[in-house]
Amino acid sequence: MTVTDPLRTAPPHRRRGRNRRPAWEEPPSTAGQVFRGGVLTGVVLAVLVPLWVVLVTSLASRQTINEAGGLVLVPREIDFSAYRAIFAGGLVTQALWISTLITVAGTAVSLVLTVLAAYGLSRPGSVAHRGLLFYFLLTFLIYPGMVPSYLVVTGLGLKNEIWALVLPTAISVFNLVVVRAFFQNIPAELLDSARIDGAGEFRILARIVLPLSRAVIAVVGLFYAVGYWNVWFNALLYIDDNSKFPIQRVLQSFILAGQSPNNAGTLGVSMPPTLAIKMAVVVVTVSPIVLVYPFVQRHFVKGVIIGAVKG
Incomplete structure (x- = not known):
């Protein structure tokens, strides 16, 4: 007599996977996933970029700040003179x-x-x-x-x-x-x-x-x-x-x-x-x-x- 596994013989619609979505929720479209990823990336950049600019500018030399015309985005050298001054x-x-x-x-x-x-x-x-x-x-x-x-x-x-x-x-x-x-x-x-x-x-x-x-x-x-x-x-x-x-x-x-x-x-x-x-x-x-x-x-x-x- 062969014993069958009820999980294997169950119909596909009764199997519950870890990532199974509710019946009323539509599967995500490619455009929706790209849009959400773009929004999240924009939010992360909106938070990290200002912090990065502040940190890089605090470590920039006078010449780098003058060439950038103000805030520095791309670092060239590290200068701790501003921290020594404060x-x-x-x-x-x-x-x-x-x-x-x-x-x-x-x-x-x-x-x-x-x-x-x-x-x-x-x-x-x-x-x-x-x-x-x-x-x-x-x-x-x-x-x-x-x-x-x-x-x-x-x-x-x-x-x-x-x-x-x-x-x-x-x-x-x-x-x-x-x-x-x-x-x-x-x-x-x-x-x-x-x-x-x-x-x-x-x-x-x-x-x-x-x-x-x-x-x-x-x-x-x-x-x-x-x-x-x-x-x-x-x-x-x-x-x-x-x-x-x-x-x-x-x-x-x-x-x-x-x-x-x-x-x-x-x-x-x-x-x-x-x-x-x-x-x-x-x-x-x-x-x-x-x-x-x-x-x-x-x-x-x-x-x-x-x-x-x-x-």
Whole structure:
């Protein structure tokens, strides 16, 4: 007696391949595939080409920039004089340290406050649950103006203090809502079983909720870190001391206001081209976020989509 394989004897229309399309979806045409490939290639080039031009221009010599008439697309030689110039005076180095301090401290404070608030608001039986949730959501519609915010910050004695760049933006309501929705997706039976075993709320949060929420915490942490790293308007309002300027404030003052980020003007004839110095400051400013982003990018779909959609 011969035993037949049901998968081999099944009709072709019943076999399911990994790449089988639904019955209602038409197979892709050659023109459609070429069009989509062209669009994706154009998007990638629109992102990479400006970054490439900035990097190449920052490493170009005066002669190369003059021959190109400005921004350089094709490199000819590597010249690090622009980077030596911006780090010579020490202001850029100090600004990088200030920005790193603001980013690390601000992200830590924001994550702690956001996680605690989101966990409390995700529990239906918490104290003043509806009132606090309405208070947070109300900030989507009513946002304080620049003048009231300035009066509050200066009234608290935070003028020319690093905390003036952290505390006013410590909690983002959007991030709070995303984290709260993610916490609500955690099965309540899991938390109830921990309470039966005698675990308190802080222990449940630290030992159960946070390990299950690494994706959304990584994404929200990246959002906060990018926001603190790119802060410049609040620094323009609250920071007058040059020694406390973050890197974005230095970049803004140099590129837009035409000020020098250090004493590079004292270099005389050996001073690199101004355009190369500007592009070097841009590279130094963008590089940390570009280097960190690939390590967090894989959490975006799981952290944001699952956290934003309540099933």
